[in-house]
Amino acid sequence: MNTLPPEPEPVSTAPPSAFQRVISAYERLAETDRAGDWETLRSEEDVLVEAKAIDERVRAGEDLPLAGQLLATGAGTAIAGLPDGPGLAEVSAVAVQRLTQAGAVVLGRAGKASVPAVVGAKAADLGLDTETPGWHTTFALRATSGLIPDTPVVHARELTLARRALAAATEADAWPRTYRLGAGDHPRVAVPNSAALARLPIGVRRSFDAVVAAFSASGMRIQPLGGPFDVLLAPSALDLAEPGSPSVSVPLGEVGGEPFSITLSTAAFEEQLAFDLAALLTAAPAGEPYPATSVEFVVFGEQVRGRPLSAWLAELGARYAGDVLTASHYRMVLLAGPEAGVVPGAQALSGERWAISPDGFERLRAGLVAPLRVTTVRLENGVSLPAVTCDPMAESTELTSYRDWRAYLRFLSTAGSKSAA
Incomplete structure (x- = not known):
C-alpha cells in the first residue's frame, strides 16, 4: 500500500520581467571575465529604467513580441546616448529602434566580430550586426538587402526568437508585392560539389553529409549546385551564396572541437523557404510567415495538399499554414471536374489555410474557373478569411455529410474497390 502523500500540483511561474532579466544579466557580467567581448556597455541604471518601462507597457496590455529580450549590437551601430564619432549619438540605428x-532592451555594443560571442555566452538574447562569420554558435538570419537598414543580420540562440526579431526589425512597406513563401512539398535543394567540399576537414564533410541525408529523407530534391534551385545548402565555412543573399545559418554543435553550422541561402525576398528548412532541421515551431504583407486564404477542394491543384499553389509561391474548421455556416457540393464547391449552409467544413504574396493572391483569384470564386468564410474561432468557394447557383450534387473533400474521395476509393470485387 502506498502511504506516500500525493505529488503536489506543479506551480506555474510567470516568466521573469524585463527588470529581473536586466539585473540577472549584469550579475552574470560581473561574475565572468568577458569584458573584451564588449566595445561599450550601457550603465545598469539606464538599462533598468528602460526595462521598467517595458514591464509597464506589458502590464498595460501592449503586445510586445520581444518583451525583455536583451540586445547587443555590432561595433559602430548607433545607440542613443553612447559615444558615436566626436560626440554622443542622439538617436539609435533604425533596426535598434x-x-x-x-x-x-539594449545592453550595449559588442566588440568587433563578437556579437555571436556575447549571444552564445548568454550575455545577451539577441544580436544585430552587419555580417555573419564563416562559423556559427548562434542562429544567424540575414535579411534581403533593403529590408533592414544598416544591420541586416540578427543573431539568437533560438530560431523562433531570431525569426521574431527579424520580423520586428523589418519595415512592412519594404516588401514587394510578389515573392515566394513556399516551394511545394519537395523543394529543390542545391549542395556544393565534391571538389568544394574536399577543402573541408573529413569530420565536417561527414556531418554535412548527414544533414543532406536528413533533408533527402524528408522529401527534398537534392541536386548539385549549378542549375535552378529553391534553397542552397552548404557548410557555413564555405561562402558559396551570392553576395548579400538572404540566409539562415544553423548551429549544429561541434566537430573536431570547432563549431559546425550549415547555411541555407535563397533568392531575394524568399527567406521563408530557408526558415522552413531550418525549422525542419531543428524541430523548431514553423511560426508565422516572415513577410508582414502576406495574404491568408482557405481552400477546400482540389487545391488541398496531395491533390492536383496544390501544385498550382506551389507555383504561385503559396505556403501551407495549417488545417482549419469553418463555423457552422456552410455546405459542400460536388462540381464537375470533379471538384468541391462551398456554398452557404448550416454545417462546419474542413479546409486548409495558406499564405501567399499579394500579387500571388490576385493571380490565384484570376486563375479560378467558374463556378469557383473567392469569397469570405468564417472559421470556428471567429476569424474571417478569403476562401475558394463557388457560385451557389451552380449545378451540383450535395456532399455536406462528408464535410471534408478528402473524406469524400476516400469514400469513392472504397466504393470503387467494393464494386470491382
Missing part, C-alpha cells in the same frame, strides 16, 4: 519598440 524597431527592436526596442517591440520590447527589446
Whole structure:
C-alpha cells in the first residue's frame, strides 16, 4: 500500500520581467571575465529604467513580441546616448529602434566580430550586426538587402526568437508585392560539389553529409549546385551564396572541437523557404510567415495538399499554414471536374489555410474557373478569411455529410474497390 502523500500540483511561474532579466544579466557580467567581448556597455541604471518601462507597457496590455529580450549590437551601430564619432549619438540605428519598440532592451555594443560571442555566452538574447562569420554558435538570419537598414543580420540562440526579431526589425512597406513563401512539398535543394567540399576537414564533410541525408529523407530534391534551385545548402565555412543573399545559418554543435553550422541561402525576398528548412532541421515551431504583407486564404477542394491543384499553389509561391474548421455556416457540393464547391449552409467544413504574396493572391483569384470564386468564410474561432468557394447557383450534387473533400474521395476509393470485387 502506498502511504506516500500525493505529488503536489506543479506551480506555474510567470516568466521573469524585463527588470529581473536586466539585473540577472549584469550579475552574470560581473561574475565572468568577458569584458573584451564588449566595445561599450550601457550603465545598469539606464538599462533598468528602460526595462521598467517595458514591464509597464506589458502590464498595460501592449503586445510586445520581444518583451525583455536583451540586445547587443555590432561595433559602430548607433545607440542613443553612447559615444558615436566626436560626440554622443542622439538617436539609435533604425533596426535598434524597431527592436526596442517591440520590447527589446539594449545592453550595449559588442566588440568587433563578437556579437555571436556575447549571444552564445548568454550575455545577451539577441544580436544585430552587419555580417555573419564563416562559423556559427548562434542562429544567424540575414535579411534581403533593403529590408533592414544598416544591420541586416540578427543573431539568437533560438530560431523562433531570431525569426521574431527579424520580423520586428523589418519595415512592412519594404516588401514587394510578389515573392515566394513556399516551394511545394519537395523543394529543390542545391549542395556544393565534391571538389568544394574536399577543402573541408573529413569530420565536417561527414556531418554535412548527414544533414543532406536528413533533408533527402524528408522529401527534398537534392541536386548539385549549378542549375535552378529553391534553397542552397552548404557548410557555413564555405561562402558559396551570392553576395548579400538572404540566409539562415544553423548551429549544429561541434566537430573536431570547432563549431559546425550549415547555411541555407535563397533568392531575394524568399527567406521563408530557408526558415522552413531550418525549422525542419531543428524541430523548431514553423511560426508565422516572415513577410508582414502576406495574404491568408482557405481552400477546400482540389487545391488541398496531395491533390492536383496544390501544385498550382506551389507555383504561385503559396505556403501551407495549417488545417482549419469553418463555423457552422456552410455546405459542400460536388462540381464537375470533379471538384468541391462551398456554398452557404448550416454545417462546419474542413479546409486548409495558406499564405501567399499579394500579387500571388490576385493571380490565384484570376486563375479560378467558374463556378469557383473567392469569397469570405468564417472559421470556428471567429476569424474571417478569403476562401475558394463557388457560385451557389451552380449545378451540383450535395456532399455536406462528408464535410471534408478528402473524406469524400476516400469514400469513392472504397466504393470503387467494393464494386470491382
